Amino acid sequence: DAKTTQPPSMDCAEGRAANLPCNHSTISGNEYVYWYRQIHSQGPQYIIHGLKNNETNEMASLIITEDRKSSTLILPHATLRDTAVYYCIVSAYSNYQLIWGAGTKLIIKP
Amino acid sequence: GAVVSQHPSRVICKSGTSVKIECRSLDFQATTMFWYRQFPKQSLMLMATSNEGSKATYEQGVEKDKFLINHASLTLSTLTVTSAHPEDSSFYICSARVSTVGGNQPQHFGDGTRLSIL
Numbered sequence: 001d002a003k004t005t006q007p008p009s010m011d012c013a014e015g016r017a018a019n020l021p022c023n024h025s026t027i028s029g030n031e032y033v034y035w036y037r038q039i040h041s042q043g044p045q046y047i048i049h050g051l052k053n054n055e056t057n058e059m060a061s062l063i064i065t066e067d068r069k070s071s072t073l074i075l076p077h078a079t080l081r082d083t084a085v086y087y088c089i090v091s092a093y094s095n096y097q098l099i100w101g102a103g104t105k106l107i108i109k110p
Numbered sequence: 111g112a113v114v115s116q117h118p119s120r121v122i123c124k125s126g127t128s129v130k131i132e133c134r135s136l137d138f139q140a141t142t143m144f145w146y147r148q149f150p151k152q153s154l155m156l157m158a159t160s161n162e163g164s165k166a167t168y169e170q171g172v173e174k175d176k177f178l179i180n181h182a183s184l185t186l187s188t189l190t191v192t193s194a195h196p197e198d199s200s201f202y203i204c205s206a207r208v209s210t211v212g213g214n215q216p217q218h219f220g221d222g223t224r225l226s227i228l
Contacts, residue, residue: 043219
């Protein structure tokens with residue numbers, strides 16, 4: 001599976017959009033980009049995933065560059081409850097395993 | 111939808127005890143479930159992949175005789191930590207995938223079990 005690179009930490013003001021970047025320059029054509037988050041002492045929560053088109057759901061938007069070498073997760077109106085570690089993971093269609101990096105610790109400030 | 115229930119949420123027991131952790135997919139069928147372990151301030155580490163009706167596949171370095179996995183139905187997988195010792199103390203998390211033809215369905219996670227061995 002391709003590796004991902006994320007900033008170790010980010011701050012965002014409450015009510016603002018939080019934009020979390022992820023680099024996956026070695027991504028293969030059949031690999032999806034998944035985003036999860038983990039709030040302290042809880043199991044990870046699935047947020048969104050995509051292949052090459054931008055995706056949006058009730059939680060967030062996922063913007064994938066045309067060359068698919070990077071992506072951005074957007075939380076449109078961050079709240080204090082969005083404080084968590086956010087993981088960007090790439091995984092192939094036929095490979096069900098998720099390899100977890102260190103993620104980005106997002107702190108939402110009042 | 112896609113709710114995974116994990117039980118118990120916390121276990122404290124003496125060294126040498128065996129501990130069973132249950133993972134249930136409540137509103138979907140899961141042919142594949144995963145077991146992870148997470149130590150403090152570290153990322154999740156995959157321990158094993160559990161397929162319904164067959165033997166689990168363990169990651170390198172994970173002792174299959176110590177961490178017994180049973181996936182007897184499409185909604186239930188269990189992890190038994192046998193003869194647990196203090197070094198087995200950790201946060202154990204399960205996940206499950208919706209059983210569909212497509213392979214891009216995400217994993218959905220339980221809330222984890224914090225195991226403390228005294």
